[in-house]
């Protein structure tokens with residue numbers, strides 16, 4: 001093998017790698033972009049919350065015999081809706097997003113506790129068996145009204 005052949009070998013090798021790399025970036029990123037938009041939980045532009053078919057009119061949607069989806073819009077300084085009512089013995093999936101800064105969605109006394117980041121939809125599922133009234137609050141500092149940011153979850157018979 002002379003020097004010329006040897007260089008050509010590496011040149012072709014390098015070109016194959018570059019093409020493979022570009023293909024990975026191009027098609028990989030395109031695939032990822034589609035997945036991110038359609039992903040459960042997923043993303044939402046903060047200025048499009050009002051136009052969203054669920055977040056535009058936030059609240060409780062029954063999706064099964066004992067299953068509910070609850071859409072919540074968090075903002076400085078409150079939640080919409082500010083009172084959520086679901087029947088006992090329900091499996092509830094909360095979808096929460098913020099239109100301004102980072103908040104949390106924390107149902108006191110349960111394992112429902114998630115950060116709520118603008119642009120992202122937080123998704124968390126929990127089972128509620130017994131009738132009870134829960135407080136919902138924000139435990140991410142979000143400004144002067146942070147301590148007044150609250151809502152209620154009523155599990156009713």
Ligand code: CUA
Nearest residue numbers: 103138140142
């Ligand atoms: Cu919202 Cu603290």
